[in-house]
Amino acid sequence: MTEYNFETEGVKKTITYLNRKAPYGTIYALEVLESVLISAAFEQHANIVFVDDGVFQIKKDQDTADLDMKCFLPTYGIIEMEKEDADEDEDMDMNWRIIVEKESMEARGLTTDDFKIEVEVLSSAELADVLDTSDAVIGG
Amino acid sequence: MLHTVNKSPFERNSLESCLRLAKKGSAILLLEDGVYAAINGTSVSDKVSGATKDNSVYVLGPDMKARGLGESQLIDGIKIVDYAGFVDLAADNDGVTPWL
Amino acid sequence: MKFGILINEGPFTHQASDTAYKFVVAALEKGHEVPRVFFYYDGVYNANKLSAPQADDRNVVKRWSDLAADKGVDLVVCIAAGLRRGIVEDNLMDGFRISGLGQLTEAAIGTDRLMMFGD
Numbered sequence: 001m002t003e004y005n006f007e008t009e010g011v012k013k014t015i016t017y018l019n020r021k022a023p024y025g026t027i028y029a030l031e032v033l034e035s036v037l038i039s040a041a042f043e044q045h046a047n048i049v050f051v052d053d054g055v056f057q058i059k060k061d062q063d064t065a066d067l068d069m070k071c072f073l074p075t076y077g078i079i080e081m082e083k084e085d086a087d088e089d090e091d092m093d094m095n096w097r098i099i100v101e102k103e104s105m106e107a108r109g110l111t112t113d114d115f116k117i118e119v120e121v122l123s124s125a126e127l128a129d130v131l132d133t134s135d136a137v138i139g140g
Numbered sequence: 141m142l143h144t145v146n147k148s149p150f151e152r153n154s155l156e157s158c159l160r161l162a163k164k165g166s167a168i169l170l171l172e173d174g175v176y177a178a179i180n181g182t183s184v185s186d187k188v189s190g191a192t193k194d195n196s197v198y199v200l201g202p203d204m205k206a207r208g209l210g211e212s213q214l215i216d217g218i219k220i221v222d223y224a225g226f227v228d229l230a231a232d233n234d235g236v237t238p239w240l
Numbered sequence: 241m242k243f244g245i246l247i248n249e250g251p252f253t254h255q256a257s258d259t260a261y262k263f264v265v266a267a268l269e270k271g272h273e274v275p276r277v278f279f280y281y282d283g284v285y286n287a288n289k290l291s292a293p294q295a296d297d298r299n300v301v302k303r304w305s306d307l308a309a310d311k312g313v314d315l316v317v318c319i320a321a322g323l324r325r326g327i328v329e330d331n332l333m334d335g336f337r338i339s340g341l342g343q344l345t346e347a348a349i350g351t352d353r354l355m356m357f358g359d
Contacts, residue, residue, distance in 0.1 A: 001337050004275040004314040006350030013349050018237070020157065028248075031281055031321065038341045042349060052157055103160065124160045132141050132163040136354040137237040138246065138344075146259070146357075172255045202262070223266035230263075230353050231241050231272065238356040240248075 012093065014045040016134035019054035023072055024064065029057045032140035033075050040082050043094045047130055048079060050119070051101045054140075055108055058100075060116040073116050080117045101127050142233035146172035146240060149184045154239040159187065164194045167233050169226060170218075171200040178204070179213040192217035200226060243267050244347035245277040248358030250285030251300035252293070257286050260357040261303060268311055275351065276314040277304070278344045279336075281358070284322040287315070289333035301333050308335030316343045 017036050021028040036048055050057060057072065064071040083096040100119045105111070112119060122130065131137065143162045147154040155170075155177050162168060168191065170178050177188050178199040191197055192215065201220040204210070211220060221229065230236055245264060249256040264274050279286050291301040308315050315336040317327060322338055332338065348354045 001335055002308065002312040002314050003337065006275070006346045008346055008349045011349050015345075015348050016237075020240075027281060034320070035280075035341055035344060039345045039348075041342065042345050044345070044349060051161070052153060101161070128161050128163040131161060131237055132166070132235075134235055134237070136244075136348040137235065137356070138348065138354070139238045139240050139356055139358070140248075146255075172259060223262045224270060226263060227243075227267045227270055227272065230243070230355060236353055236355055238358070240356070240358050 008042065012043075012045065013135040014047065014133065015039055016047040016049055016131060016137045018131075018137055018139040019048070019050050019057055020052040021140060022053040022056040023062070024067065024069060028140040029054070030070070030072055030075075032138065033072060033079070035138060036079055037075070037082070040094070043092065045095045047097045047099055047134060049099045049101070049127065049130070051104050051127070053108075055100055055104050055110060058115045058117055058119070059110070060114060062116075076117050097130070099127065099130065142167045142169060142229050142236045144169045144171060144236060144238050145174040145177065146238075148173040149177040150182075155184065155188075158237075158239040159191050162195060162237075167196045167198065167229055169198045169200065169221070169229055171203050171226070175199050175203045175207060175209060178215060178218050179209055180215055185215055189215050189217070198225070198229060241353065242273045242275055242351040244351035244354045245274060246344060246347075246354060246356045246358075247277060247279050247283040247286060248281045248356065250282040251291070253282075254359050256357040256359060257283070257300055258298075260355070261300070261307075263355060263357075264307065264313065274311075274313050276316060276343070276347045278347055279315070279317045280321055280341075280344065282325070283358070284317050284325055284327040287317045287322070287327055287333050287336040288331055290331050305333045305335040318344070
């Protein structure tokens with residue numbers, strides 16, 4: 001067993017979290033969320049992106065009581081708060097963007113009114129630029 | 141940016157989303173079940189062929205071979221790489237986006 | 241160049257772990273570094289030492305373990321994902337260690353490329 005020690009002090013990267021799966025049917029949405037929250041501790045730039053069925057993750061009015069499963073919706077609220085805190089704190093060099101792809105949203109009959117959190121709506125072409133400038137992309 | 145697609149285009153929309161969201165000039169690698177997108181005469185061949193005009197499209201040879209697919213069935217403009225070639229693609233492009 | 245690897249699926253059901261392994265071996269052969277492989281979601285099953293595939297099949301768990309021993313690759317199993325699935329110290333294969341999700345973020349920050357293999 002070799003424990004590797006990374007030099008992360010002072011390194012600033014942009015990590016994109018590419019959410020493409022619907023919630024509950026599979027676990028992917030929840031575990032991507034957890035990694036987004038952890039990255040806040042490292043003060044990294046992050047794009048939290050919802051594409052394809054991933055846009056269903058932030059649909060409001062989710063109620064999982066009958067499934068005995070944890071409802072993700074409050075966690076998205078925490079991510080939104082982290083983002084707002086980072087935006088307001090001038091000493092903090094951490095830029096987070098919460099992005100929904102317009103084409104994915106419209107294809108599923110959704111508008112921003114259907115979402116629990118505030119999002120930036122980008123066209124495919126605009127989102128392509130965001131992806132292209134990411135240092136690491138974590139999909140789910 | 142290198143985009144990797146490991147899903148059959150007949151089962152999932154990973155390839156479609158990749159083609160929609162990959163910036164022009166990107167590299168795209170088809171691997172695992174994604175290799176089915178690389179062959180001629182399918183319902184997605186035209187789309188993939190079109191993508192070779194704007195992007196560099198590659199397919200992972202060992203995954204083709206395992207699935208009984210040969211070079212003669214490949215869409216023009218798609219290049220075959222092995223695992224070493226996959227590593228080169230990841231190293232030579234400035235990032236990797238996985239379309240799972 | 242440094243490659244970080246993220247594996248999100250278990251062995252045998254998905255090809256993800258096989259593809260990742262082949263990638264890592266090829267990268268090391270080319271002289272690149274692979275300082276860390278992080279196992280997340282069902283990927284934690286790659287560390288189950290009770291896995292006993294038939295003799296004519298590849299031994300995915302042992303193959304990773306050997307890579308850690310021979311090449312010093314740091315194999316990290318996500319503690320939360322592991323606990324949920326019963327991958328704990330008692331059944332952890334040699335060469336793997338259990339740690340937090342921060343180890344994935346660290347690999348994303350500290351390597352030149354993060355490669356993700358999953359479903």
